[in-house]
Amino acid sequence: MNSRYAQFDRSRLKLQPLSHRQRDLGLENWLRLEEPTAPYEHADMAARGTPGYGARARSGEHPSIWRAPAQAGVNRHIIALMERGLISHIAMNGAGAIHDFELALIGQTTESVARYIRSGEFRLWQETGMSNDWLREAGECGFGEVLGRRILESDFPRVN
Secondary structure, three states, X not given: OOOOOOOOOHHHOOOXXXXXXXXXXXXXXXXXXXXXXXXXXXXHHHHHOOOOHHHHHHHOOOOOEEEEOOOOXXXXXXXXXXXXXXXXXXXXXXXXXXXXXXXXXXXXXXXOHHHHHHHOOOOOEOHHHHHHHHHHXXXXXXXXXXXXXXXXXXXXXXXX
């Protein structure tokens, strides 16, 4: 289908290696499950809480959906909640999967959005584009499943 808009000239993009990127979050920032978290209180959270929710989720009576934007730094906690039966589905945008990819590959993630939007370099990293290639090869699988499988099958230094 022909568009009435001119095709963007991708040859003008300058992809750079992740090693050149300023990163805001490294593995050293991750909390271990046994570490205490900072207290968090918000009036709306108490009002929206549902007594017995965890028990109903574990019983299978109701699905429990974790809906969030990209999550970086709480992977271990999400997995622990899934293993305990408190989360049955996860819905997040593609950036969450990209964070997992970058963490497995280089142990750091989260580019400085403000900096790279201003310079026109946001999301222009050579290695991160690998995930697009993997998705094209995916067939019937979804993006998260394909990315997770390929990370596990990789020789990335930080897969555990």
